[in-house]
Amino acid sequence: MGLFSEKMILDLPQSDIVYYPNFFSSEKATTYFNLLKQTISWQQDEITVFGKTYAQPRLTALYGNNGKTYTYSNITMRPNPYTQELHQIKTLVEKEIQIEFSTCLLNYYRDGKDSNGWHSDDEKELGENPPIASISLGTERFFHLRNISDKTLKHKIVLEHGSLLVMKGETQHHWQHQIPKTAKKIGERINLTFRAIK
Ligand SMILES: O=C(O)CCC(=O)C(=O)O
Numbered sequence: 605m606g607l608f609s610e611k612m613i614l615d616l617p618q619s620d621i622v623y624y625p626n627f628f629s630s631e632k633a634t635t636y637f638n639l640l641k642q643t644i645s646w647q648q649d650e651i652t653v654f655g656k657t658y659a660q661p662r663l664t665a666l667y668g669n670n671g672k673t674y675t676y677s678n679i680t681m682r683p684n685p686y687t688q689e690l691h692q693i694k695t696l697v698e699k700e701i702q703i704e705f706s707t708c709l710l711n712y713y714r715d716g717k718d719s720n721g722w723h724s725d726d727e728k729e730l731g732e733n734p735p736i737a738s739i740s741l742g743t744e745r746f747f748h749l750r751n752i753s754d755k756t757l758k759h760k761i762v763l764e765h766g767s768l769l770v771m772k773g774e775t776q777h778h779w780q781h782q783i784p785k786t787a788k789k790i791g792e793r794i795n796l797t798f799r800a801i802k
């Protein structure tokens with residue numbers, strides 16, 4: 605952590621994205637993975653896209669230190685109060701990047717069929733240039749980025765066990781991201797995205 609945390613700046617236009625591959629040691633990340641898998645109130649919501657209803661292809665949960673709800677893809681989530689581990693992780697992230705967050709949206713990808721489609725984290729409750737801090741635990745997955753006005757401008761990185769990815773500034777105005785499905789037989793992954801809801 606801190607001075608010893610290796611960091612990589614993604615060299616993409618119209619973005620401010622930094623990747624910390626070893627934010628947590630592998631042992632610490634495994635401990636958090638196991639605790640969060642057991643203690644978080646995972647739910648599977650239904651989403652409606654063009655009038656058709658589908659089960660979301662992953663489990664999610666919302667935690668927060670204020671009562672502010674989070675609405676995306678027509679789902680309004682109400683925050684649970686922070687668990688001890690989740691609050692601990694939030695504090696470590698805030699200290700490293702010097703940004704404060706209120707809310708954590710968690711994603712649990714059970715296997716390679718679970719995914720998260722193309723989107724920007726641009727919900728109005730996040731404000732103008734939202735900072736998003738994303739922790740990855742468990743099986744590594746590809747994270748794809750594509751520029752909104754020039755869709756030929758693309759990038760992908762692997763989100764490793766114990767890593768932290770920070771997107772801020774104008775990133776969400778110009779880029780979309782996704783976690784694609786994979787046909788490979790792979791294990792589970794937990795992702796934590798810290799956000800500031802005003
Ligand atoms: O699972 C991830 O790494 C990305 C999650 C994400 O983009 C989101 O929850 O908005």
Ligand SMILES: [Fe+2]
Pocket residue numbers: 723724725781
């Ligand atoms: Fe996102």
